[in-house]
Amino acid sequence: MLTKKGKYGLKALVDLARLGPGETAFVTEIATRNNIPKKFLDTILLELRNTGILRSKKGPNGGYSLSKPASEIMIGQVIRALDGPLAPIRCASRTAFEACDDCSDPVGCQVRLSMTEVRDAIATILDNMTLAQFVSKERTTPVEEALIAGE
Numbered sequence: 001m002l003t004k005k006g007k008y009g010l011k012a013l014v015d016l017a018r019l020g021p022g023e024t025a026f027v028t029e030i031a032t033r034n035n036i037p038k039k040f041l042d043t044i045l046l047e048l049r050n051t052g053i054l055r056s057k058k059g060p061n062g063g064y065s066l067s068k069p070a071s072e073i074m075i076g077q078v079i080r081a082l083d084g085p086l087a088p089i090r091c092a093s094r095t096a097f098e099a100c101d102d103c104s105d106p107v108g109c110q111v112r113l114s115m116t117e118v119r120d121a122i123a124t125i126l127d128n129m130t131l132a133q134f135v136s137k138e139r140t141t142p143v144e145e146a147l148i149a150g151e
Helices: 004-017 027-032 038-050 075-083 111-125 133-134 142-149
Strands: 054-059 061-065
Touching: 004 027, 004 038, 004 061, 004 075, 004 133, 027 038, 027 061, 038 054, 038 075, 038 133, 075 133
Parallel strands: none
Antiparallel strands: 054 061
16 A cells, blocks of 8 residues: 555655756645645655655755656656555565565465565556656546545
């Protein structure tokens, strides 16, 4: 499941991807536009800068911007940078495998095998979706709007 950290990071990246060429945005502006706590966003943007997804500039004309075009930033990379492995459970992770305490046969465990398929499906989608594609997604369909409204 996507954490608030991951969700807020994606919202901030969408905000930055919508800026014009050469434009930057201050943390306070991004936080206000997206209803994200500024202090939490400070930490998130710093992590994204440290992983090379963002760059920052100090001064009156400073702020944050994408380090490369949105078409070159993969959503899977962003989520891994903020939330860690995409696997729903540790034993299904490729990069952070950890056997479950209660499992005597990780190789044959049906839960792990099924969750590995889930991880692969998630990775296939997120590792092939760019920030540009993410930003350009249509709002919601009428069916989704009805679900959101609780109808």
